[in-house]
Amino acid sequence: MDMHSRPPKLMDRVKATMRVKRYSPRTEKTYCYWIRFFIRFHGVRHPLSMGAPEVKVFLEYLAMERHVAAATQNQALNALVFLYRHILEQPLGDIGEFSRAKRPRRLPVVLSHEQVTQVLSHLSGPMRLMGSLMYGSGLRLLETCRLRVQDIDFERQIVTVRAGKGAKDRTTLLPAICIPCLQQQISTAQRQLDCRLAHGREPVTLPYALGRKYPNAGTSLAWQWLFPASRPCFDDTGKVVLHHIHPSAVQKAVKHAMRAAALPRPGSCHTLRHSFATQLLSQGTDIRTVQELLGHKSLETTQIYTHVLGKGFAGVRSPLG
Structure with a gap:
């Protein structure tokens, strides 16, 4: 097969779509990190062969095993929602109840x-x-x-x-x-x-x-x-x-x-x-x-x-x- 006729790789499609939608370079880098992490976590399976149950397991792993902050868990969820909705065109739908990272109520440090x-x-x-x-x-x-x-x-x-x-x-x-x-x-x-x-x-x-x-x-x-x-x-x-x-x-x-x-x-x-x-x-x-x-x-x-x-x-x- 001619190299130029090959379909673009998944991560290339993610990057291209994010640039068309004017996402910031920082958000692009972060979303790519979480999508790669999700794929590796499930044994390098293609996301098309997975769905809401696998996303739920991954999010619970982040909260229970990795002890990530609530904002970090939400960031990972947003990246995967973007992947399924805009790249794979198979919206996740309801993921169901999953263990959420605790969100401590912290007041910001302010100075006089x-x-x-x-x-x-x-x-x-x-x-x-x-x-x-x-x-x-x-x-x-x-x-x-x-x-x-x-x-x-x-x-x-x-x-x-x-x-x-x-x-x-x-x-x-x-x-x-x-x-x-x-x-x-x-x-x-x-x-x-x-x-x-x-x-x-x-x-x-x-x-x-x-x-x-x-x-x-x-x-x-x-x-x-x-x-x-x-x-x-x-x-x-x-x-x-x-x-x-x-x-x-x-x-x-x-x-x-x-x-x-x-x-x-x-x-x-x-x-x-x-x-x-x-x-x-x-x-x-x-x-x-x-x-x-x-x-x-x-x-x-x-x-x-x-x-x-x-x-x-x-x-x-x-x-x-």
């Missing part, structure tokens, strides 16, 4: 404004600006890394988050105190762009097929990363490109700053976003507004912060005084 200021004082340069945006704008780590020059609107003092979690766009607050540093960061981006153009170096990575639709987009300041990587990398096609800073570099810097600040409960990058939400709510900001600024799909997700606030929320006081 003074504690955040202390953490930021242990950061410098772009890392300090990124930390300031996670706290001052409520951005997720990856959303901060993916900011482009055009996403900053100084006149209206807003930040536009493009294709955030759930592939949604939203706008959020731009702290006035960040404006001078952002202007400096954009000036740096302009100088770096001029240098790359002068030496015919690597283009900036662009979303989807934008580079084909607008061939000059990669050479415009608007599309440059606000926080570029320190060196170029290879894209999926093997071409050398300039990507944004890797999230792990920011995580490492923020963790060091948290330790240096000697906090009673050190957190992470997401702690800065949590602190943004609690600060707004403690000031009396409407919870729906906070939901929109954070980009939460469900109000229930935002409501977790009301439990963190305790007596300070909306001026409520204990009857005991």
Whole structure:
């Protein structure tokens, strides 16, 4: 049989379908991991020869033997539901009752404004600006890394988050105190762009097929990363490109700053976003507004912060005084 006439392999079909449906690269990698794990768990049987009973056994194994978190078990389930519904076109239907991983109720770690200021004082340069945006704008780590020059609107003092979690766009607050540093960061981006153009170096990575639709987009300041990587990398096609800073570099810097600040409960990058939400709510900001600024799909997700606030929320006081 001619190699070109062979049907595509299962995992190739999974990847192709996820890209057509605009799933994020991270989700693609995660779903592929769980699908491969499921197939290996059942002795490398093809998923078409299996169904809901085998999925149930696998999920119970994850909870009872591997002791995975509830979110991890749900992630594996979502991957398999996607496989059967969109690739094999044989929806699983009702899996029935199965042992679920326990979901402990944990409140997020939040910091006071003074504690955040202390953490930021242990950061410098772009890392300090990124930390300031996670706290001052409520951005997720990856959303901060993916900011482009055009996403900053100084006149209206807003930040536009493009294709955030759930592939949604939203706008959020731009702290006035960040404006001078952002202007400096954009000036740096302009100088770096001029240098790359002068030496015919690597283009900036662009979303989807934008580079084909607008061939000059990669050479415009608007599309440059606000926080570029320190060196170029290879894209999926093997071409050398300039990507944004890797999230792990920011995580490492923020963790060091948290330790240096000697906090009673050190957190992470997401702690800065949590602190943004609690600060707004403690000031009396409407919870729906906070939901929109954070980009939460469900109000229930935002409501977790009301439990963190305790007596300070909306001026409520204990009857005991």
